[in-house]
Amino acid sequence: xxxxxxxxxxxxxxxxxxxxxxxKLPDDVAPAMTKAGRDIPDTDWHVSRLYEFxxxxxxxxxxxxxxxxxxxxxxxxxxTNLYEGQIATGLCPRQTxxxxxxxxxxxxxxxxxxxxxxxxxxxxxxxxTLAEFRQSHGxxxxxxxxxxxxxxxxxxxxDLPILNIGTWGGRSCDAGIAGDVIEIAENSPFExxxxxxxxxxxxxxxxxxxxxxxxxxxxELAQRAYMDEAxxxxxxxxxxxxxxxxxxxxxxxxxxxxxxxxx
Ligand SMILES: [Zn+2]
Numbered sequence: 127x128x129x130x131x132x133x134x135x136x137x138x139x140x141x142x143x144x145x146x147x148x149x150k151l152p153d154d155v156a157p158a159m160t161k162a163g164r165d166i167p168d169t170d171w172h173v174s175r176l177y178e179f180x181x182x183x184x185x186x187x188x189x190x191x192x193x194x195x196x197x198x199x200x201x202x203x204x205x206t207n208l209y210e211g212q213i214a215t216g217l218c219p220r221q222t223x224x225x226x227x228x229x230x231x232x233x234x235x236x237x238x239x240x241x242x243x244x245x246x247x248x249x250x251x252x253x254x255t256l257a258e259f260r261q262s263h264g265x266x267x268x269x270x271x272x273x274x275x276x277x278x279x280x281x282x283x284x285d286l287p288i289l290n291i292g293t294w295g296g297r298s299c300d301a302g303i304a305g306d307v308i309e310i311a312e313n314s315p316f317e318x319x320x321x322x323x324x325x326x327x328x329x330x331x332x333x334x335x336x337x338x339x340x341x342x343x344x345x346e347l348a349q350r351a352y353m354d355e356a357x358x359x360x361x362x363x364x365x366x367x368x369x370x371x372x373x374x375x376x377x378x379x380x381x382x383x384x385x386x387x388x389x
Contacts, residue, residue, distance in 0.1 A: 129191055130190065130191055130192055130243070130244045130247055130248065131148075131188055131189060131190050131191055131247065131248050131251065132174075132187075132188070132189050132191060133186070133187070133188050133251055134181060134186055134187045134188075135186050136180075136181060136183075136184045136185045136186040136187075137184040138183065138184035138185060138263075138380060139259035139260075139262070139263040139265060139266050139267055139383075140180075140183075140184070140185040140186065140259075140267040140268075140269065140376065140379065140380055141185070141186045141187070141188060141252065141255050141256065141259070141266070141267070141268050141269070142177050142180055142185050142186070142187045142188070142268075142269045142271050142376075143187075143188050143189075143252060143268060143269070143270045143271065143329055144170070144173050144174045144177065144187065144188065144189040144190065144271045145170075145190050145194070145198075145199035145200045145248070145270070145272075145329065146168075146169060146170035146173070146190065146194045146198075146199075146200065146272055147169060147170045147171065147172065147173040147174045147189055147190065148169075148189070148190035148191045148192045148193050148194065148196075149166060149169060149191075149193055150191050150192045150193060150196075151164065151166070151192070151193055151195070151196060152192070152196060155195075155196055158229050158230065158231070158233050159195070159228055159229055159230065160226070160227050160228060160229065160230050162222055162226040162227065162228065163195060163222070163226075163227070163228035163229060166193045166194075166195060167222055167223070167224075167275075168194060168195075168215070168222055168223045168274075169193065169194070170194075170271075170272050170273045170274065171273065171349060171353055171358055171360075172273075172352065172353055172360045172365075173189075173271050173272065173273050173347075174187070174189040175360060176271075176273075176347075176352055176365055176368070176369070176372070177271055177372070179369055179372075179373060180372075180373075180376060183373070183376060183377065183380075185269075185376065186255060188248065188251055188252060188255070190248060192244055194215075194219070195218075195219055195228055196218070196240060196244060197217060197218055197237075197240040197241060197244045197245045198215065198216070198217055198218070198219065199244075199245060199248050199249070199328075199329070200270070200272075200327035200328050200329050201215075201216060201217040201327065201328050202217070202328045202332070203217070203241050203245055203246075205217040205218075205237070208327055208328060208331070217237060217241070217245075218235045218237050218240060220235075223274075223275075223278050223280060223281055224278065224279075224280055225280055252268070252329070252333065253333075256268060256333060256340055260338075260339060260340065263387075264339060264387050265339035265340070265341070265383055265386075265387045266339065266340045266341070267341050267342075267379055267380065267383055268329070268333050268334075268340070268341070268342040268343075269342075269343055269344075269345065269376065269379065270326070270327070270329045270330050270342065270343070270344040270345070271345055272324075272344065272345065272346045272347065273346065273347040273348070273349045273352075274286065274346060274347075274348065274349065275348075275349055275355055276348045276349060276350045276355060281323075282323045285348070285350075286323070286346075286348040287316075287317040287318060287319045287322075287348065288316035288317050288318070288347060288348045288350075288351045288368075289311045289314070289316050289317065289318040289319070289345065289347065289371075290318075290319055290322060290323065290324040290345070290346035290347070290348075291304075291307065291308055291311060291318065291319070291320045291321070291343060291344070291345055292320075292321055292324050292325040292326035292330055292343070292344035292345075292346065293320070293321060293325070293326060293330070293334070293342070293343055293344075294321075294325050294326040294330050294331050294334060295321050295325055296321070297331070297334060297336075298326055298330045298331060298333075298334025298336070298341070298342040298343070298344075299334060299336055299341045299342055299343050300336040300341055300386055302382065302386060303336075303341050303379065303382040303383050303386055304320075304341075304343060305382075306378040306379070306381070306382035307343060307375050307378045307379050307382070308320055309378070310371065310374045310375045310378045311371065311375060314371040314374070315367070315371070316351065316368070316371060324344065324346040325344075326342070326343075326344040327344065329342070329344070330342050330343070330344040339387060341379075341383055343379060345372075345375070347368075351364060351368045352364050352365035352368050353365075
């Protein structure tokens with residue numbers, strides 16, 4: 127099996143996780159899929175590319191190489207539903223966001239094998255990296271980076287705002303630190319909501335432990351902010367405008383965390 131994720135080691139205690147921009151389908155999975163499944167429409171398109179600038183800030187990055195349809199890294203390994211009362215896709219989804227079948231037949235999925243092969247290595251690397259950060263700097267920052275189509279009627283009403291900040295209702299990040307990041311977003315040209323439809327998935331909820339100086343923020347972006355959703359093409363002009371705000375948000379995250387730990 128090829129690498130299931132790519133990892134870049136930076137110099138500051140910030141890790142950016144990109145769990146859903148992977149496009150690969152293992153050879154033993156793709157043939158069982160429908161055309162709609164192999165088209166992987168629910169990919170967080172180009173999010174790794176969008177955040178490449180963060181290497182220049184000294185951030186570390188981890189990006190999944192496999193599609194979320196193989197195993198969703200932002201779901202718990204026991205597949206409990208994160209979004210009570212709402213339609214949500216699971217650990218090894220069988221339907222696309224818009225309700226189409228991912229597999230042609232009702233095939234058996236070896237969930238345990240997928241978790242062991244693909245899910246655990248990604249999470250082991252996050253766990254180790256955050257532990258290293260805490261050891262060397264006294265704190266660790268994790269930014270879980272996502273994007274989604276602007277309209278997914280089955281999941282939410284209307285057009286999604288551009289910047290959807292999630293701190294699991296305030297539990298995954300110190301309020302003062304999150305506040306600095308939110309302030310940048312709210313003063314940016316982009317419509318911002320906080321802890322609305324996207325409060326943070328498994329990664330945000332599992333790793334966020336502000337009392338132990340592990341601060342986690344999820345940012346769900348509406349894809350119209352940096353790409354053409356119809357063609358799936360990256361829009362470099364739009365992306366460079368968005369990048370200004372992303373960079374300010376990341377710098378506010380780091381700056382606020384440093385001040386917080388110094389107190
Ligand atoms: Zn995502």
